[in-house]
Structure formats: C-alpha cells, structure tokens
Amino acid sequence: xxxxxxxxxxxxxxxxxxxxxxxxxxxxxxxxxxxxxxxxxxxxxxxxxxxxxxxxxxxxxxxxxxxxxxxxxxxxxxxxxxxxxxxxxxxxxxxxxxxxxxxxxxxxxxxxxxxxxxxxxxxxxxxxxxxxxxxxxxxxxxxxxxxxxxxxxxxxxxxxxxxxxxxxxxxxxxxxxxxxxxxxxxxxxxxxxxxxxxxxxxxxxxxxxxxxxxxxxxxxx
Amino acid sequence: xxxxxxxxxxxxxxxxxxxxxxxxxxxxxxxxxxxxxxxxxxxxxxxxxxxxxxxxxxxxxxxxxxxxxxxxxxxxxxxxxxxxxxxxxxxxxxxxxxxxxxxxxxxxxxxxxxxxxxxxxxxxxxxxxxxxxxxxxxxxxxxxxxxxxxxxxxxxxxxxxxxxxxxxxxxxxxxxxxxxxxxxxxxxxxxxxxxxxxxxxxxxxxxxxxxxxxxxxxxxxxxxxxxxxxxxxxxxxxxxxxxxxxxxxxxxxxxxxxxxxxxxxxxxxxxxxxxxxxxxxxxxxxxxxxxxxxxxxxxxxxxxxxxxxxxxxxxxxxxxxxxxxxxxxxxxxxxxxxxxxxxxxxxxxxxx
Numbered sequence: 001x002x003x004x005x006x007x008x009x010x011x012x013x014x015x016x017x018x019x020x021x022x023x024x025x026x027x028x029x030x031x032x033x034x035x036x037x038x039x040x041x042x043x044x045x046x047x048x049x050x051x052x053x054x055x056x057x058x059x060x061x062x063x064x065x066x067x068x069x070x071x072x073x074x075x076x077x078x079x080x081x082x083x084x085x086x087x088x089x090x091x092x093x094x095x096x097x098x099x100x101x102x103x104x105x106x107x108x109x110x111x112x113x114x115x116x117x118x119x120x121x122x123x124x125x126x127x128x129x130x131x132x133x134x135x136x137x138x139x140x141x142x143x144x145x146x147x148x149x150x151x152x153x154x155x156x157x158x159x160x161x162x163x164x165x166x167x168x169x170x171x172x173x174x175x176x177x178x179x180x181x182x183x184x185x186x187x188x189x190x191x192x193x194x195x196x197x198x199x200x201x202x203x204x205x206x207x208x209x210x211x212x213x214x215x216x217x218x219x220x221x
Numbered sequence: 222x223x224x225x226x227x228x229x230x231x232x233x234x235x236x237x238x239x240x241x242x243x244x245x246x247x248x249x250x251x252x253x254x255x256x257x258x259x260x261x262x263x264x265x266x267x268x269x270x271x272x273x274x275x276x277x278x279x280x281x282x283x284x285x286x287x288x289x290x291x292x293x294x295x296x297x298x299x300x301x302x303x304x305x306x307x308x309x310x311x312x313x314x315x316x317x318x319x320x321x322x323x324x325x326x327x328x329x330x331x332x333x334x335x336x337x338x339x340x341x342x343x344x345x346x347x348x349x350x351x352x353x354x355x356x357x358x359x360x361x362x363x364x365x366x367x368x369x370x371x372x373x374x375x376x377x378x379x380x381x382x383x384x385x386x387x388x389x390x391x392x393x394x395x396x397x398x399x400x401x402x403x404x405x406x407x408x409x410x411x412x413x414x415x416x417x418x419x420x421x422x423x424x425x426x427x428x429x430x431x432x433x434x435x436x437x438x439x440x441x442x443x444x445x446x447x448x449x450x451x452x453x454x455x456x457x458x459x460x461x462x463x464x465x466x467x468x469x470x471x472x473x474x475x476x477x478x479x480x481x482x483x484x485x486x487x488x489x490x491x492x493x494x495x496x497x498x499x500x501x502x503x504x505x506x507x508x509x510x511x512x513x514x515x516x517x518x519x520x521x522x523x524x525x526x527x528x529x530x531x532x533x534x535x536x537x538x539x540x541x542x543x544x545x546x547x548x549x550x551x552x553x554x555x556x557x558x559x560x561x562x563x564x565x566x567x568x569x570x571x572x573x
Contacts, residue, residue, distance in 0.1 A: 010273070010276075015289075017289055017290075020289075020290060032292070034290045034292065034295065037288050037289075037290035037292075037295050038288060038289065038290070039286050039287065039288045039295075039296055039297075039298045040286055040287040040288065041276055041279060041280065041286050041287075041298070042259060042262060042276065042279075043286065043287040045259060045262075045263055046263050046266045046267075047262050047263060047265070047266040047273075047276060049273070049276050051280075051298060053298060062303060062304060062307040065307055065311060066306075066307055066310060066311070067381075068377050068378070068380065068381050068397060069380075069381065069385070069390075069393060069394050069397045070381050070385060070390070071390075071394070083390075085391070085394065086390055086391070086394040087394075088394065088397050088398040088401045089401070090377065090401055091485065091494070092498075094491065095303060095306055095491050095494055095495045095498065096303045096304070096306060096307045097300075097303055098299050098300055098301060098303045098304055099298075099299060100294060100295065100297060100300065100491075103292075107293075107485045107486050107488075108485075108486060109483075109484050109486050110405045110406055110409070110483055110484070111401070111405040111482065111483050111484075111485065112405075113485065180271060181270070181271030181272070181273070182271075182273060184273055184274070184277050186277070186280070187299065190299060190304075
C-alpha cells in the first residue's frame with residue numbers, strides 16, 4: 001500500500017493559487033473555508049519562496065491525538081480523515097495542527113463553530129465511496145476513482161505533488177540533483193518525522209459502499 | 222479671508238494626516254529583528270544562491286508571512302505551538318484524571334474510615350437561621366451552574382477514555398456535543414453569578430485569628446468521636462479555604478480563560494487559546510476536586526449540613542458543635558444577616 005503524502009517544491013511554486021481554486025472548485029467548499037492556501041516568504045525581496053500548505057496527513061497526527069470524540073481515522077493509504085457526524089466543533093484540532101489545516105465554517109460566539117472541515121487528500125469520508133452524502137460533507141472522492149488530489153493535478157509548474165511518498169521523494173531527489181539546490185522538503189519533518197500511526201480499525205458505522213467503477217467518473221458514467 | 226485661510230490650512234492638515242496614515246498602513250510593520258533577518262537572507266542569496274537554509278529556519282519562527290487567502294492566521298506557515306500544546310495537554314489531562322479519581326477514592330476512604338460527622342449532643346429543637354433566602358437561592362443557582370460545568374467539562378476532557386469505550390462513537394458524540402453546548406452556554410451564566418456569590422459570602426470568609434488553631438489541627442476532623450472540634454466562626458477555616466480556592470482562585474481563573482475560549486469570534490490567536498485551554502483545564506480539574514469535597518461534607522459527610530443550605534436553619538446543638546464562636550455571637554446578638562439580627566426559632570414554633 002502506498003503512503004500518501006504531499007510535497008511542495010518551493011523552487012517551483014509561483015504563487016498562482018490554482019491549487020487553492022482547484023480545491024474549492026472540486027469539493028464545492030463553503031465560503032470562508034480554504035482547505036489549501038499559498039504562503040509567500042520574503043515577499044517582494046530576493047529569495048522569495050512560496051509554499052502551498054494544507055493538511056499534510058501526518059504520521060502521528062496531533063489533531064487525532066487531541067480530538068475529544070476521536071472522530072479522526074487513518075486510512076490504509078496513510079490519509080487522515082475525519083467523521084463530520086461525530087465532530088462536535090470544539091476547535092482542539094485547530095489549536096493543535098501545526099499547518100493550520102482544520103477550518104470551521106463559522107467562529108460564532110459561545111464556541112459555535114460548526115463541523116470542522118479540512119483537506120481529505122481527495123479521499124472523501126466514512127460514507128460509501130462516491131455517494132452523494134460523502135460529496136456533500138467532504139467533497140469528491142478522487143482517490144476512489146483512481147485519481148490523485150485535484151490541487152496537485154492542477155499545479156501548472158508541478159511544484160505541488162501528491163501521491164505515494166516514495167515516488168514523490170524520488171522525483172524530488174532527481175529535481176534537487178539536476179538543479180543543484182533546493183533540496184529542503186518543506187514540512188516533511190513536522191508531518192512525517194514521527195513514527196507512523198497504525199491505520200484505524202474500520203468503524204462500526206462504516207458501511208462497505210458501492211465501489212466506484214474505474215472509468216474515473218465518480219460512478220456517474 | 223482669515224476664516225478661509227484657517228479652513229484651507231485645516232484641509233491641508235487633514236490631507237497630510239490621511240496620506241501619512243495611508244502610507245503607514247501600507248508599510249509592512251517590520252520590527253528591527255525581522256528586518257535584520259530579511260537583510261541577512263538577501264545577503265545570503267547573493268553569496269550562496271543555492272542555500273535556502275535561512276528561509277526554512279524562518280518558517281519555524283511561526284511569524285505571519287504573506288498569503289492571498291484571507292482568514293485567521295492563514296499567513297502563518299507552521300505554528301509549532303500546536304505541537305507544544307498537544308505534548309503538554311495529553312499528559313496533563315491524564316495526570317489530572319488520575320488525580321481526580323484519587324480524590325474521589327480518598328473521599329470514599331475517608332467516609333468508610335470516619336463515617337458521617339454526627340451530632341455529639343442531642344438536638345435541642347431550637348433552630349438558628351444560618352443562611353438567608355437570598356443566600357440560599359444564590360448558592361443553589363451557582364451550585365447547579367458549577368456542577369453542570371464540572372460534569373460537562375469532565376465529559377469533554379475524559380469522555381474519550383472513559384465513556385467512549387462504553388457508549389460507542391455515535392452515542393458518545395451526541396453526549397459530547399450536548400456537553401459542549403451546555404458548557405459553552407452555562408459558562409457565561411456562571412461568569413455573571415460568580416462575582417455576586419463572592420461578594421455575598423465574602424464577609425463570613427475573611428480569615429480571623431481563631432482560624433489558625435483550626436488549620437493546625439485540621440478542625441479536629443480526624444477525631445472520630447467528634448468531641449475535639451476546634452471552635453470557629455460562621456465559616457470554619459476549611460470552608461474559608463474552600464471559598465478562596467474554589468470561588469476566587471479557580472472560579473475567576475476558569476471564568477477568564479473560559480471566556481477567551483468561548484468567544485472565538487474576537488479573532489484571538491491559536492496560541493492565546495492554547496494557553497487559555499491549558500490553564501482552564503488545570504483550574505477545571507482543581508474545581509471539580511474541590512466541588513467533590515464540598516458536596517461530600519455538605520451532604521453525607523456531616524449530619525445537618527445539607528438542611529442548613531436547604532431550609533436555612535440549623536439546630537442549636539449543631540451550631541454549638543460546629544461553629545461555636547458564631548453560635549456565641551448569635552446568642553449575644555452580635556451576629557447579624559446584613560442589617561437585621563439572626564432569627565432564632567424556639568422549639569415548637571414553625572419555621573420562618
């Protein structure tokens with residue numbers, strides 16, 4: 001099984017924000033929530049670098065550790081997902097996440113935040129793969145369709161890559177060797193620097209869903 | 222003529238101010254340290270174009286950079302404090318949970334060993350007004366709020382380890398959601414009630430010289446015969462310590478940190494909320510432990526204590542045994558409830 005990871009090549013990112021737009025478009029994300037964002041360092045001065053950041057699907061995810069209802073789970077691909085039906089909107093994952101990935105549709109008085117929303121690595125949620133319920137809550141399940149995350153697929157300079165961590169590391173190594181610089185891999189030590197957590201056991205409420213056909217069309221043929 | 226020159230001078234002044242304001246608003250607020258780091262990075266780019274190390278070190282400072290995505294702290298790439306918070310919170314909660322469980326076991330052990338504190342003299346039937354109606358209403362309102370906050374706080378903090386394995390995910394999520402909503406709405410009610418309660422009970426909880434012997438001998442509570450109780454005023458030293466710890470220290474701390482956490486709409490940063498959350502948890506665990514002691518001694522732990530707060534009256538023997546100095550003040554007419562003397566109901570009369 002592949003271990004899914006994101007990598008962002010700061011030597012290539014041109015801060016075009018298409019990953020942000022691709023994500024919003026793909027998943028029909030509500031106003032005010034951005035699962036992905038681009039941050040620019042040294043803006044406007046020599047040495048400017050941009051990074052596209054979202055949930056990194058950490059090995060030992062802090063959100064998972066602090067969630068009071070244990071609504072997070074890790075798939076066999078190493079993707080960290082959460083169950084919005086269980087989420088109580090307490091905000092602990094938002095405090096703990098180093099990458100600022102967990103988002104809330106609102107920040108109301110009396111702690112009324114709504115259900116947490118974050119990057120799913122385009123892998124949906126606990127609902128049956130490709131179902132309407134899954135789309136409404138988590139967006140498209142591209143992984144089940146045999147596709148990679150929309151943000152990485154959209155990236156015009158191929159700065160943002162998403163997929164099997166070993167493959168990504170090989171690509172990145174070749175790039176760094178060829179250009180002779182920029183070998184720093186942003187966020188990997190933070191996200192993947194600790195021992196890998198085990199994939200969660202299947203939840204009782206997880207029902208085996210209809211497997212999406214391999215035509216890459218979300219079962220809508 | 223004169224007027225118009227004043228007017229034009231004023232107009233020029235206003236224009237200058239607004240231009241300067243706009244310029245200041247558009248200049249990135251750089252402190253000297255940041256500027257120094259940026260210059261060093263630029264220098265490094267010229268001498269070692271392939272070395273990005275300073276840039277990546279900079280990421281770890283967690284300072285705001287630039288992002289087109291609007292929102293709270295979207296321009297911070299990595300906030301390391303989150304990992305610190307997690308690393309501190311998990312062991313703190315575990316320790317706190319065991320301390321709370323130990324406190325409950327301690328109370329149970331004390332009950333089994335000591336039993337309830339009984340009256341040593343038979344009741345005389347003469348009843349003394351201990352708390353006014355206003356004090357009792359206040360006490361019970363705050364008691365309900367405090368207990369609700371305590372129980373819901375425990376569910377949010379320890380439910381994952383204690384209730385979730387029993388209830389399962391779906392049911393526990395509903396319980397936790399209810400706990401969170403109750404906690405967040407009763408919290409502000411508690412914040413309003415707390416100062417009233419503190420003011421109302423402040424006078425009887427100021428320390429007096431006769432409290433010291435009580436503290437040194439723990440009020441004689443360890444004597445199972447109950448015959449060596451140290452004389453005390455309306456509140457004994459233990460109750461006074463409870464007042465200052467539970468209402469003043471824990472109450473005010475939890476109120477302030479709770480408000481920070483309960484109203485995320487004021488754009489406070491994650492770090493503010495992490496710190497508030499840590500303090501809130503410690504205060505909360507301290508609060509429920511004190512609450513457990515208070516409930517124990519106010520109900521099964523001491524005969525007659527519950528009736529004092531339930532009906533407002535205590536028997537003469539009870540007052541003499543547990544609050545000797547207050548009893549003597551009542552009998553000599555020195556004790557009062559605000560501007561009126563303490564009511565004493567003779568045997569055979571109905572309660573006031």
